Amino acid sequence: xxxxxxxxxxxxxxxxxxxxxxxxxxxxxxxxxxxxxxxxxxxxxxxxxxxxxxxxxxxxxxxxxxxxxxxxxxxxxxxxxxxxxxxxxxxxxxxxxxxxxxxxxxxxxxxxxxxxxxxxxxxxxxxxxxxxxxxxxxxxxxxxxxxxxxxxxxxxxxxxxxxxxxxxxxxxxxxxxxxxxxxxxxxxxxxxxxxxxxxxxxxxxxxxxxxxxxxxxxxxxxxxxxxxxxxxxxxxxxxxxxxxxxxxxxxxxxxxxxxx
Numbered sequence: 001x002x003x004x005x006x007x008x009x010x011x012x013x014x015x016x017x018x019x020x021x022x023x024x025x026x027x028x029x030x031x032x033x034x035x036x037x038x039x040x041x042x043x044x045x046x047x048x049x050x051x052x053x054x055x056x057x058x059x060x061x062x063x064x065x066x067x068x069x070x071x072x073x074x075x076x077x078x079x080x081x082x083x084x085x086x087x088x089x090x091x092x093x094x095x096x097x098x099x100x101x102x103x104x105x106x107x108x109x110x111x112x113x114x115x116x117x118x119x120x121x122x123x124x125x126x127x128x129x130x131x132x133x134x135x136x137x138x139x140x141x142x143x144x145x146x147x148x149x150x151x152x153x154x155x156x157x158x159x160x161x162x163x164x165x166x167x168x169x170x171x172x173x174x175x176x177x178x179x180x181x182x183x184x185x186x187x188x189x190x191x192x193x194x195x196x197x198x199x200x201x202x203x204x205x206x207x208x209x210x211x212x213x214x215x216x217x218x219x220x221x222x223x224x225x226x227x228x229x230x231x232x233x234x235x236x237x238x239x240x241x242x243x244x245x246x247x248x249x250x251x252x253x254x255x256x257x258x259x260x
Contacts, residue, residue, distance in 0.1 A: 006078035007071065007074055009060060011060050012059035012061075013053070015049075015050045016049040017044075018048045019048070021047055022047070022080075023050065023090075023091060023115065024050045024080060024088045024091070025052075025093075025096065026076065026091070027057070027092065028093045029095045030151060030165075030180070031057070031058075031093075032168075033053050035241055035242045038242065042245065042252075047256055050079070054096070055067050055071070055075070056177075056179040056180040066182060066183075067183060069099055069102050069187050070102055072098075073106055076099060076100075077103065086110070087110055089113045089256060090111045090112075091116060093241055094118050094238065097117060097118065097120075098184075100119075101116070101121055105190065105193055112260075113255065113259045114224075115252060116201055116204070117205070118206060121194045121219075122191035122219070122220075124216075131184060135177070135181045135182070135185075138181075148169045152166050154211050154238065155239050156239050156243065157237030157238070157239075158243045195223065195224075197225070200228065201226055202231065202255040204217070204231045204252075205230070205236075206236025206240045208236055209238050217230065229251070229255065231247070231251050233247045
């Protein structure tokens with residue numbers, strides 16, 4: 001399996017290879033790099049697509065310590081170093097988008113462009129209580145199954161894909177779940193800093209997204225001063241890379257070609 005020992009973690013990643021411009025993708029909460037399989041199929045071999053699993057999630061071997069989204073940004077940059085990439089397109093969905101934005105803030109010279117899906121640059125104070133309740137109930141018999149089913153509806157919203165992800169979620173250890181959700185709870189508000197990001201960006205958002213409403217994607221697009229495009233995904237819920245690749249992939253490919 002492809003692991004890179006970076007920042008005291010064994011980061012799991014998959015690299016489509018090739019000599020084309022690189023796109024580094026980070027997944028959403030409770031997901032892993034497999035949510036971007038439709039993008040690999042559409043973009044390779046013209047583009048080199050690199051997917052990696054965040055600490056406490058997926059197949060990465062995490063050291064068990066708390067971590068922040070800036071640690072995730074550091075993992076992105078360390079993986080790029082490991083692969084010999086001075087610069088790349090950087091992107092992600094939801095939590096992965098939070099990571100991509102912070103990567104662009106801490107190392108703007110490394111980011112050729114941003115691919116942002118179902119994400120936001122600002123905090124929603126109302127989400128905290130719900131996240132904390134879910135965190136505290138994870139691992140409790142009965143409650144965990146209810147959470148898994150609720151998240152399948154909230155994040156995926158498509159019965160074609162939900163069963164395999166639900167089974168993975170049931171196997172998520174409590175300490176990993178708690179660390180991952182605490183990373184979201186404790187993130188900083190970068191809304192005042194979005195104007196500092198000059199990289200071109202494409203912002204995708206499902207119009208049926210309940211986890212992060214589509215207005216957040218619109219606000220993110222409006223706040224980024226670089227050359228940006230907003231792509232609404234009609235009937236799309238949260239995990240649009242997985243459920244709506246036929247809508248996501250054509251404008252994504254167009255964006256990458258335009259800025260490669």
